[in-house]
Amino acid sequence: xxxxxxxxxxxxxxxxxxxxxxxxxxxxxxxxxxxxxxxxxxxxxxxxxxxxxxxxxxxxxxxxxxxxxxxxxxxxxxxxxxxxxxxxxxxxxxxxxxxxxxxxxxxxxxxx
Amino acid sequence: xxxxxxxxxxxxxxxxxxxxxxxxxxxxxxxxxxxxxxxxxxxxxxxxxxxxxxxxxxxxxxxxxxxxxxxxxxxxxxxxxxxxxxxxxxxxxxxxxxxxxxxxxxxxxx
Numbered sequence: 001x002x003x004x005x006x007x008x009x010x011x012x013x014x015x016x017x018x019x020x021x022x023x024x025x026x027x028x029x030x031x032x033x034x035x036x037x038x039x040x041x042x043x044x045x046x047x048x049x050x051x052x053x054x055x056x057x058x059x060x061x062x063x064x065x066x067x068x069x070x071x072x073x074x075x076x077x078x079x080x081x082x083x084x085x086x087x088x089x090x091x092x093x094x095x096x097x098x099x100x101x102x103x104x105x106x107x108x109x110x111x112x
Numbered sequence: 113x114x115x116x117x118x119x120x121x122x123x124x125x126x127x128x129x130x131x132x133x134x135x136x137x138x139x140x141x142x143x144x145x146x147x148x149x150x151x152x153x154x155x156x157x158x159x160x161x162x163x164x165x166x167x168x169x170x171x172x173x174x175x176x177x178x179x180x181x182x183x184x185x186x187x188x189x190x191x192x193x194x195x196x197x198x199x200x201x202x203x204x205x206x207x208x209x210x211x212x213x214x215x216x217x218x219x220x221x222x
Binding site: 090098103105 | 116144146153154155156157158161199201203209210211212213214215
């Protein structure tokens with residue numbers, strides 16, 4: 001099993017550009033999450049999903065969008081990138097709500 | 113307000129020197145407390161879940177304990193490979209929200 005995979009690993013965006021961060025898991029988990037991690041701050045939940053076709057906002061959803069058309073994939077869309085979105089983004093999945101989450105390796109995003 | 117505080121921010125230990133990391137929390141109705149390990153440049157890796165005061169979990173040199181106000185991660189005779197950032201997270205009962213602490217960066221020197 002590959003677990004949770006994320007692409008790309010690194011990306012530099014210009015202000016106003018858009019991009020999609022890809023996340024996939026092969027563990028057949030219903031629950032998937034997107035977090036951002038900033039220096040000196042705890043992980044913050046952006047969006048989560050409890051199954052295909054069902055998504056909901058987390059703590060910091062502004063400037064982001066998600067979709068969940070399959071159990072395996074949970075892409076995160078950034079529209080009109082801003083410097084405040086410079087961060088490391090982690091995708092995670094779990095078989096139960098919030099418990100024993102498996103994290104991907106992260107995407108380091110810089111917006112200039 | 114729901115809050116999770118980890119201390120110390122950083123800890124340097126000699127190999128074999130046992131110590132403890134602290135995670136104190138204030139939430140409305142604890143549903144679970146989670147410990148994760150994070151290596152530089154990688155995603156967090158799940159270690160333990162604790163549900164109720166008095167509960168303990170062990171894994172190799174690590175032992176996690178829980179009281180009504182805090183959790184400790186005890187590291188016995190640490191090795192350099194235990195060097196990492198240890199994250200604590202709490203699931204609040206009334207909102208289903210998961211709150212992460214800022215972590216303790218542990219360095220173990222040979």
